[in-house]
Amino acid sequence: MGDSQARWVATDCTICYHSCGMKVLVEDGRITKVEGLKEHPLNMGKLCPKGLKAMDIVYHPDRLKYPQKRVNGRWERISWDDALGEIADKLIGLKNEFGPEVLSIFSGSIGVENFEMMELAQRFKGAFGTPNFISVEGICYRMRIRARQITFGKYPVEEADTKLYVLWGHNPEQSDWPLHLAIQENLPKGSKVAVIVPKRIPLANHAEVYLPVRPGTDGALALALIHVIVKEKLYKEDFVNRYTVGFDKLVDHIEPYTPAWAEKITWVPAEDIRKLARLFATAESASIFQGTNTQDQTANGSQNSRALAILQVITGNINNPGGWVISPRLSLGGLGIRTDKTPIGAEEYPLFFEVWGRKSPYGQVVAFPDSVPNIIKALIVTGGNPVVSLPDSKAYREAMKRLDLLVVLDLFMTETAELANYVLPGCTHLEKNGLAYSYNVCHGMPYLMMRKKAIEPLYESRSEFTFWKELAKKVGFGELFSWETDEEIVQHELKPSGLSFQELKDDKVAGAFYMQKQYGIDEAKSFPTPSGKIEIYSETFKDAGFDPLPTYKEPDQSPLGNPEMFKRYPLILTTGARNLHYTHTQHRNIPALEEEGKGACAEIHPTTAEKYGIKDGDDVVVESPRGQIKIKALLTTDLMEGVVSIPHGWSGDQNVNLLTDVHLREPVMGYPQMKSQLCSVRKHE
Ligand SMILES: Nc1nc2c(c(=O)[nH]1)N[C@H]1C(S)=C(S)[C@@H](COP(=O)(O)OP(=O)(O)OC[C@H]3O[C@@H](n4cnc5c(=O)[nH]c(N)nc54)[C@H](O)[C@@H]3O)O[C@H]1N2
Numbered sequence: 217m218g219d220s221q222a223r224w225v226a227t228d229c230t231i232c233y234h235s236c237g238m239k240v241l242v243e244d245g246r247i248t249k250v251e252g253l254k255e256h257p258l259n260m261g262k263l264c265p266k267g268l269k270a271m272d273i274v275y276h277p278d279r280l281k282y283p284q285k286r287v288n289g290r291w292e293r294i295s296w297d298d299a300l301g302e303i304a305d306k307l308i309g310l311k312n313e314f315g316p317e318v319l320s321i322f323s324g325s326i327g328v329e330n331f332e333m334m335e336l337a338q339r340f341k342g343a344f345g346t347p348n349f350i351s352v353e354g355i356c357y358r359m360r361i362r363a364r365q366i367t368f369g370k371y372p373v374e375e376a377d378t379k380l381y382v383l384w385g386h387n388p389e390q391s392d393w394p395l396h397l398a399i400q401e402n403l404p405k406g407s408k409v410a411v412i413v414p415k416r417i418p419l420a421n422h423a424e425v426y427l428p429v430r431p432g433t434d435g436a437l438a439l440a441l442i443h444v445i446v447k448e449k450l451y452k453e454d455f456v457n458r459y460t461v462g463f464d465k466l467v468d469h470i471e472p473y474t475p476a477w478a479e480k481i482t483w484v485p486a487e488d489i490r491k492l493a494r495l496f497a498t499a500e501s502a503s504i505f506q507g508t509n510t511q512d513q514t515a516n517g518s519q520n521s522r523a524l525a526i527l528q529v530i531t532g533n534i535n536n537p538g539g540w541v542i543s544p545r546l547s548l549g550g551l552g553i554r555t556d557k558t559p560i561g562a563e564e565y566p567l568f569f570e571v572w573g574r575k576s577p578y579g580q581v582v583a584f585p586d587s588v589p590n591i592i593k594a595l596i597v598t599g600g601n602p603v604v605s606l607p608d609s610k611a612y613r614e615a616m617k618r619l620d621l622l623v624v625l626d627l628f629m630t631e632t633a634e635l636a637n638y639v640l641p642g643c644t645h646l647e648k649n650g651l652a653y654s655y656n657v658c659h660g661m662p663y664l665m666m667r668k669k670a671i672e673p674l675y676e677s678r679s680e681f682t683f684w685k686e687l688a689k690k691v692g693f694g695e696l697f698s699w700e701t702d703e704e705i706v707q708h709e710l711k712p713s714g715l716s717f718q719e720l721k722d723d724k725v726a727g728a729f730y731m732q733k734q735y736g737i738d739e740a741k742s743f744p745t746p747s748g749k750i751e752i753y754s755e756t757f758k759d760a761g762f763d764p765l766p767t768y769k770e771p772d773q774s775p776l777g778n779p780e781m782f783k784r785y786p787l788i789l790t791t792g793a794r795n796l797h798y799t800h801t802q803h804r805n806i807p808a809l810e811e812e813g814k815g816a817c818a819e820i821h822p823t824t825a826e827k828y829g830i831k832d833g834d835d836v837v838v839e840s841p842r843g844q845i846k847i848k849a850l851l852t853t854d855l856m857e858g859v860v861s862i863p864h865g866w867s868g869d870q871n872v873n874l875l876t877d878v879h880l881r882e883p884v885m886g887y888p889q890m891k892s893q894l895c896s897v898r899k900h901e
């Protein structure tokens with residue numbers, strides 16, 4: 217690059233999926249400063265603590281520096297060429313003997329939210345002929361995309377500027393930096409907040425209503441809100457009549473779901489439920505910010521998403537400023553190659569995989585442990601740490617051990633990488649080119665910007681592009697990866713969009729904000745559902761054997777769901793509340809973040825803790841039917857009594873996924889019930 221002079225490079229931050237605008241100063245080929253990109257509409261120049269510490273990640277001494285092969289339980293250095301050659305030989309051998317399905321590719325959160333990482337993996341998958349691309353989408357987010365698609369035909373997104381923020385199982389201060397910034401800006405301008413979480417978050421102190429809900433019971437709360445809005449005639453009659461089908465059936469259906477009924481289930485006082493219903497229905501505009509996975513990872517997940525969508529619909533908060541908005545999407549040149557074969561989990565969870573002929577690129581990752589080795593014998597992991605991040609770590613770890621080949625491309629030696637046959641050094645976002653295309657998680661502000669390589673890949677690290685391209689060559693379909701550089705890939709992707717590469721690279725460094733907000737409903741176009749309307753009553757759900765109107769299913773493990781088990785495991789466990797300092801299993805190795813973070817703690821209310829003789833800071837053993845972990849107790853009156861809340865992402869015997877269960881699933885799409893199960897707690901002797 218000839219970096220003798222200092223220069224600023226404007227790019228995005230990929231340390232979590234929000235893709236905030238970032239700029240870095242490069243001097244003599246080295247990054248010396250990191251700042252937020254002021255022109256960027258999502259973060260307006262402000263970076264969260266992780267973004268500010270980007271250099272600590274890039275220049276971390278423990279980064280993987282060269283490819284390694286595990287021989288007799290020990291790591292040996294190997295060249296890229298030899299490693300890829302050996303991996304290719306093994307893949308070809310397995311394919312010849314058992315068919316292409318033997319190979320599975322897993323992408324973590326970074327892998328599915330990044331256009332190239334996801335599209336390149338899809339291309340390799342298709343070229344090889346396997347359908348078994350699996351990812352975190354089997355436990356996060358796709359469920360609600362599906363449920364909203366089934367309801368609206370398209371996927372509407374919550375708008376960041378609204379008069380009423382309903383934070384429903386969502387804590388933007390920790391997990392959603394751009395939304396946190398938007399709320400800070402809009403509260404002084406008169407926007408209001410309602411909060412529905414089992415643990416009082418700081419925003420609850422500014423809320424009109426705060427509803428501490430028993431984990432896993434949000435569906436019952438949603439039904440009661442619909443009940444009040446219908447009974448008190450607070451719904452938007454005109455909107456409902458013009459744009460929806462099935463409202464009449466909904467009216468009969470919600471009859472039994474009174475606030476008093478919901479109070480018994482959710483532990484939320486009936487009067488508070490009425491209060492929120494009235495506030496929500498009469499707000500000038502209102503948007504439910506559905507927790508990014510809190511509603512998915514429960515027994516009632518798909519129906520929760522349906523019920524929340526119906527709340528937006530009956531109050532007319534669809535395609536209005538401040539509601540849920542369906543926006544045109546940009547066309548980008550995809551890279552994926554499809555196969556006709558069906559991936560693992562697709563038959564068991566058909567609505568996860570396919571709706572009206574629209575197929576998901578993924579199989580259901582929860583089916584993985586039971587598919588090894590009968591279907592899958594080789595796994596390539598890029599940008600994920602499934603042995604720690606997926607539910608039931610023991611089941612995934614054992615499945616990994618049953619593989620003939622495990623390859624991991626990562627920045628660090630993770631718990632998953634430690635099990636691999638080959639560990640390959642990946643490079644960070646500041647060492648590669650790509651497209652940052654944010655749509656789903658950016659709250660009505662989809663944008664596209666170029667992710668620009670600021671420095672050359674360190675050590676022998678390589679981008680996903682180089683990895684897949686070189687492996688494809690060795691396996692024998694190199695012509696399908698004929699691009700020479702990752703810039704060429706970006707050009708290919710941009711072609712259908714009408715945006716030019718130069719424009720994004722040089723002029724619109726903070727991105728192109730292509731979305732023209734389209735408020736209102738164009739009746740001529742209607743909604744692309746089978747009925748052409750918003751489907752309050754869903755024939756699609758019915759045909760698949762599920763309730764066509766939202767219903768409530770108690771968690772399989774809960775005081776009401778399994779009273780026998782509750783005697784032995786008398787506490788409710790919710791997992792995975794985010795911490796701004798860490799992304800999932802990452803960043804525990806960054807001292808600057810560690811000092812400020814809280815560490816791995818089981819949060820418990822003091823009254824509950826007292827029953828078990830537990831004091832603040834005690835080492836405790838938390839046990840579930842699946843296993844046990846050792847962790848510190850953190851007593852807080854902010855959390856509901858009877859509940860234990862443990863973050864995910866910690867390794868070893870602090871890993872909460874040793875307690876979760878991959879067979880404890882939501883029936884429609886197979887999501888694991890990680891937000892609500894049973895556990896016991898005792899002091900560690
Ligand atoms: N109990 C419980 N478990 C949960 C959750 C929960 O709420 N409760 N949440 C779940 C959810 S929603 C999700 S999305 C998953 C996330 O699960 P994962 O995506 O598996 O978790 P990460 O720790 O983000 O793993 C990303 C890995 O990619 C590496 N990496 C970072 N950048 C790059 C790159 O540019 N290239 C490559 N090749 N590698 C890179 C990192 O070092 C890290 O090891 O966790 C899930 N786990």
Ligand SMILES: Nc1nc2c(c(=O)[nH]1)N[C@H]1C(S)=C(S)[C@@H](COP(=O)(O)OP(=O)(O)OC[C@H]3O[C@@H](n4cnc5c(=O)[nH]c(N)nc54)[C@H](O)[C@@H]3O)O[C@H]1N2
Nearest residue numbers: 385386387391431432507508509510793794795796799800
């Ligand atoms: N810093 C950071 N940010 C992240 C991530 C990260 O790892 N680190 N991960 C990203 C990813 S992949 C995802 S999916 C999102 C996750 O984002 P979300 O799922 O929105 O998670 P949080 O914002 O932590 O909000 C969870 C809140 O819900 C509460 N809660 C727990 N159980 C229940 C329940 O049953 N019902 C209700 N109503 N509330 C409940 C918790 O107490 C907590 O306050 O975060 C993303 N952002």
Ligand code: SF4
Nearest residue numbers: 229232236264267393
């Ligand atoms: S929220 Fe933080 S880590 Fe995520 S993209 Fe923005 S600055 Fe980076």
Ligand SMILES: [Mo]
Nearest residue numbers: 325352356509
């Ligand atoms: Mo996620």
